[in-house]
Amino acid sequence: MDPASDVEYxxxxxxxxxxxxxxxxxxxxxxxxxxxxxGSDDIASEVVDLEHRMDVLExxxxxxxxxxARSPEDAEELAPVLGVVGAAEKISNAAGDIAKVVxxxxxxxxxxxxxxxxxxxxLVRASVAGDSSLDGETLGDLNLETxxxxxxxxxxxxxxxxxxxxxxxxxxADDRLLLRGPDEGIATVYEDATGDAYEPPEPPTGGDDDxxxxxxxxxxxxxxxxxxVDLAYGSVLFDSEDVAEEVVELxxxxxxxxxxxxxxxxxxxxxxxxxxxxxxxxxxxxxxEVISDAALEISEGVxxxxxxxxxxxxxxxxxxxxxxxxxxxxxxxFDGTTLGEERVETETGMRVIAVRRxxxxxxxSPGPETDVEAGDVLLAKGxxxxxxxxxxxxxx
Numbered sequence: 001m002d003p004a005s006d007v008e009y010x011x012x013x014x015x016x017x018x019x020x021x022x023x024x025x026x027x028x029x030x031x032x033x034x035x036x037x038x039g040s041d042d043i044a045s046e047v048v049d050l051e052h053r054m055d056v057l058e059x060x061x062x063x064x065x066x067x068x069a070r071s072p073e074d075a076e077e078l079a080p081v082l083g084v085v086g087a088a089e090k091i092s093n094a095a096g097d098i099a100k101v102v103x104x105x106x107x108x109x110x111x112x113x114x115x116x117x118x119x120x121x122x123l124v125r126a127s128v129a130g131d132s133s134l135d136g137e138t139l140g141d142l143n144l145e146t147x148x149x150x151x152x153x154x155x156x157x158x159x160x161x162x163x164x165x166x167x168x169x170x171x172x173a174d175d176r177l178l179l180r181g182p183d184e185g186i187a188t189v190y191e192d193a194t195g196d197a198y199e200p201p202e203p204p205t206g207g208d209d210d211x212x213x214x215x216x217x218x219x220x221x222x223x224x225x226x227x228x229v230d231l232a233y234g235s236v237l238f239d240s241e242d243v244a245e246e247v248v249e250l251x252x253x254x255x256x257x258x259x260x261x262x263x264x265x266x267x268x269x270x271x272x273x274x275x276x277x278x279x280x281x282x283x284x285x286x287x288x289e290v291i292s293d294a295a296l297e298i299s300e301g302v303x304x305x306x307x308x309x310x311x312x313x314x315x316x317x318x319x320x321x322x323x324x325x326x327x328x329x330x331x332x333x334f335d336g337t338t339l340g341e342e343r344v345e346t347e348t349g350m351r352v353i354a355v356r357r358x359x360x361x362x363x364x365s366p367g368p369e370t371d372v373e374a375g376d377v378l379l380a381k382g383x384x385x386x387x388x389x390x391x392x393x394x395x396x
Contacts, residue, residue, distance in 0.1 A: 014068065014081065017061040021088040022233060023163040024054050027154055028095035029226055029291060031178070034123035035102045036284070042125045046156060046178065047099035053161065054092035061085045080301035084236075087297035091229065094290040101280045108280035122200075123153070123180045126193040130173045134193050140167030146346075150181030150189045166383070214264040214281060217257045221288045223365045224250050224257070227354050228295035230381065234323045235299045243325070244299040246356075254292040261285050323379070324350070324387045328394045330374040340368025348389040350382035 028050050035044035065082060069075045101108065128134055134142065144150050155162040155169065156176040162169060171177070179189055183200055190198035228250040235244035265282065269275040328334045344352055355363040355370060356377040363370055372378070380390060 014061060014064045017057055017064060018081075018084065018088075020163070021054065021057045021061065021085065024050055024057065024161075025088045025091040025095075026229065027163060028054070028092055029229065030153070031123070032095040032098035033222055035099050036108070038122075038124070039102060040124070041102060043123065043178075044099040044102040046125060046176070047095055048103070049156070050161065051092050051096040051099075054089060058085055058089045080304075083300055084298050087232075087294040090294040090297070091291050094287040094294070097287040097290075098284060101283055106280045106283055107274075107277045108284075122183055122186055123178060124186055124190060124198070126177045126179055126190045128171060128173050128175045128177060128193045129195045132173065132193050132195065134171045135173045136170065138168055138170050139165055142171075144189060145181075148181065148185035148188050150179050150185040152177050153180050154178045164383075214261050214268060217261040217264065218281060218285055218288065220364075221254050221257045221261070221285065221292075224254050225288050225292040225295065227364055227379075228254070228292045229298070230323055230353055230379065232295040232298035234325060234379070235302045237323060238325065239302060241302055241305075244302040247295055247299045248303070251292045251296045254289055258285055258289045322384055322387055323381055324390065325356075326378045326380065326387075326390055326394050328372055328374055328376045328378065332374070332395055333393045334372045334378075335374045337372055338368065339366055339370045339372060344380075344390070348382065348393070349386035350380040350390045352378050352380045354379040 028047060031043055031047045031050070034040070035047060062082070062085060065078050065085070069078050100106065139152060144152065152165055152169075152171075155165055155171070155178070157172065157174075177193060179186055179193075181189070187198040187200075190196075228247050231243055231250065232247050234240070235247060261281075262285075265278055269278055272278065339352055344350060352366055352370075355366050355372065356379060357363065358375055358377075378390070378394065380387070382390075
C-alpha cells in the first residue's frame with residue numbers, strides 16, 4: 001500500500017511543508033547519485049524511503065493550499081506555489097528512478113562508476129549500535145567534521161528524518177547516519193558508530209574508451225542539473241529574474257547534452273560487446289534531464305514577472321540549508337586566491353557549488369584549485385552563520 005494513501009489533513013503551514021520539501025528534494029539528488037557511485041543498496045533504500053516521505057509532503061502541501069484558497073483571487077496567487085510543489089515532487093520521482101538503477105540491478109558500464117567519483121563525494125550509511133561511543137553525544141561535542149573531515153548530512157530516526165542536523169543534534173542508538181567525507185575519516189566514524197570495520201566498494205576497473213564522451217556528458221548533466229535546482233530556489237529567494245535566466249540557460253545546456261549523449265550512446269552500442277549494459281546510462285540521463293526541467297518550473301513564477309509568492313520565499317529562507325550569492329570585492333581576502341587556499345568549507349561551513357564569472361562564464365562544481373578574483377560571484381550552500389562568515393571574508 002502507498003504510504004501516502006493514509007494521509008489526513010493536518011493544520012500545518014504551507015511554508016513549513018515547502019521548506020521540508022526543498023531540503024528533502026536536495027538531499028534526494030545527493031543520495032541517488034551516491035547510491036549509483038557506491039553500488040549501495042543501503043543508500044538507494046534511503047532514497048526510496050525519502051521519496052515516500054515526499055509523497056506525503058506533497059499531499060499535505062496541496063491540502064493546505066486548497067484550504068487557503070477562499071476566492072478566485074486567492075487561487076490565482078497560489079497557483080505558482082502549486083508549481084513549486086509539483087516541481088519538488090518531480091525531482092523526488094527522478095531521484096527514485098536513479099536509485100532503481102541500483103535496486104533493480106539495471107546494468108551500468110564500468111566507465112560510469114570510474115567517472116562518477118569526480119562528481120560525487122563518498123557517502124555511506126551507518127547504523128548506530130547500542131554500545132557505540134556516539135550514542136547520547138551531540139554533533140557539537142563530537143566535532144566530527146574538524147576531527148575527521150566527516151559530516152553527518154542527515155539522520156534517519158525511526159520513521160522521521162533530521163535533515164541537515166546541527167551542533168545541538170543528539171545521536172541516539174539505532175539512528176541511521178548518512179555520512180560524507182574522505183575515506184579515512186569515513187572508516188573511523190563508521191566503526192565508532194556501528195562497531196564494524198568499514199569496507200569501501202571495490203574500485204572500478206577503468207573506463208571504456210568508446211563510452212567516455214557519453215559518460216562525461218552524464219557527469220556534466222548531473223552537475224548542471226543540481227546547480228539548476230540550487231539556482232532555481234535562489235531565484236525565488238532573491239526574486240531575481242537574472243538568476244532565473246541562468247536556470248533557463250542551464251536547462252537548455254542539459255537538453256543539448258542529452259541530445260549529444262543519445263548520439264554517442266547509439267554509436268557506442270554498435271561497438272561494445274554487451275549493448276544491454278548501456279541501459280543504465282540511458283536511465284540516468286533521462287532522470288537527470290527531468291531534474292533540470294523541474295528546476296525551470298520552480299523559477300517560472302519569477303520568469304513570468306509574477307514575482308515570488310511570500311509563502312515560497314519564506315519557506316526557502318527558513319529551510320535547514322540556505323543558499324547565498326556572494327560577490328567577491330576587490331581587496332578582500334578572496335581576491336586573487338583559490339578556494340582551497342581560503343579553506344572555505346572548513347572556515348565557514350559553506351560549500352561553494354559554482355562560481356559565476358562575468359560576463360557569461362560558469363565554473364560548475366569548483367574544487368580547491370579553483371581561482372577566485374574580484375568580480376566573481378560565489379554561489380554557496382550551508383548554514384546561516386556560515387553565510388554571514390563567508391560574506392565577511394569576501395567583502396572589502
